[in-house]
Amino acid sequence: MMKRYIGIAILSIGFIPAVAQQFKAEATLPLTDADGFYRVLITPEVAAYPNQTFSNVRLYDAQQKEVPYILEQEQPVYQKEQFREYTIVEKKQEPGCCTMLILENPEKAAINNINLLIRNAEVIKEATLSGSDDQKSWFVIKEKFTLQSIDNPNEAAAMKTVNFPLSNYTYYQLRINDSTQAPLNIIKAGYYNALTSIGAYTEVSPRSIATADSIKQKKTYIHVFFDTLRLLDKVELSLTGTPYFMRQVDVYERQARNTKKGVKDYYEFVTSFGISSAGAAIVHLPMVKSRELMLVVDNQDNPSLTVSSLKVHQLNRYLVAWLKKGEKYTLRFGNEQLAEPSYDLAFFKDSLSYQSTVLKVQNVRAIQEAGKKEESPTFFTDKRVIWVAIILVIGILGFMSVRLIRETNTQKKV
Known part of the structure; x- marks a missing residue:
């Protein structure tokens, strides 16, 4: 008898949908003119969604079958x-x-x-x-x-x-x-x-740049804001002011952490570099992913300087895959539960011959946001049905507990 109740409870729980969006966003690839290996450029718009290792990215063909790929990235500076x-x-x-x-x-x-x-x-x-x-x-x-x-x-x-x-x-x-x-x-x-x-980069345009001078701390704070999470690999900074200067600049990235009082933002140190009146300074970042950079210029006892130019870049990264002529392909990314894929293609990386065309993704969209606008509630996604199922399960479990206690007491009396 007890097994029957447990079975009913399990079936009832099964009706409660585990509504969890696997991928955060998707994009399409342009149609190709010939079969072959192509390099698909991961643009700044796309780079906001994958994790640091790009392991949560998948490529699908028109039949929704997974297409093997390898990740390739430019080297910031290399010698040959x-x-x-x-x-x-x-x-x-x-x-x-x-x-x-x-x-x-x-x-x-x-x-x-x-x-x-x-x-x-x-x-x-x-x-x-x-x-x-x-x-x-x-x-x-x-x-x-x-x-x-x-x-x-x-x-x-x-x-x-x-x-x-x-x-x-x-x-x-x-x-x-x-x-x-x-x-x-x-x-x-x-x-x-x-x-x-020098490797190829793509410029990442900031939403805004704000500067502030602190006379007390003898520092200039430069805040670089982005509209969303961005993958940042290089900063080019040019300052003007006095005819001759040489300053130290610290770079911080804005991050968030969960605390007892909720989510708290903080600035994490990334790197330092020097800048002088001789020209613009270029600093390479260790694959920073953030909504904001903060550059702190140490003025010491010198007058503050003015930002004449500031550019941020993302190092070009590519997904290399065999694509068929005229076939539709979809990129999906952001599934945090995915492990790094294991494809045979990785063993032949040095033997691949690419098509000259580099493909850029199209129609990047957040899947979750699109679902909220387009999808209407069904029987198993309607919140009213979900609550009824939850109440039903609680009632069944409560009834089972009371029945179990009564049966136990009866057995003790006997």
């Missing part, structure tokens, strides 16, 4: 090496003497290394490097150094680097002593140039 090959002006071998190689540096670039691609040879050679601007007068740069153990186990040639003091001659002459051995086979020569590149 570029091999620049020299023109071999002259290459000759003098029997019983040496091999002479003359390389041209037409741009007179300042260099401190020459890389030689040489066919494998187990030898030790003595060499001298000289420089000239007219191929007539030669000046020693590095003398009596050795080239040895030219052995690449994977290829038939090996790259050998000759380091030397920084110079900018138009021509370089390499003389290799071959008086007692056969000459080396030098295929090409050049140098590695380290290039510094």
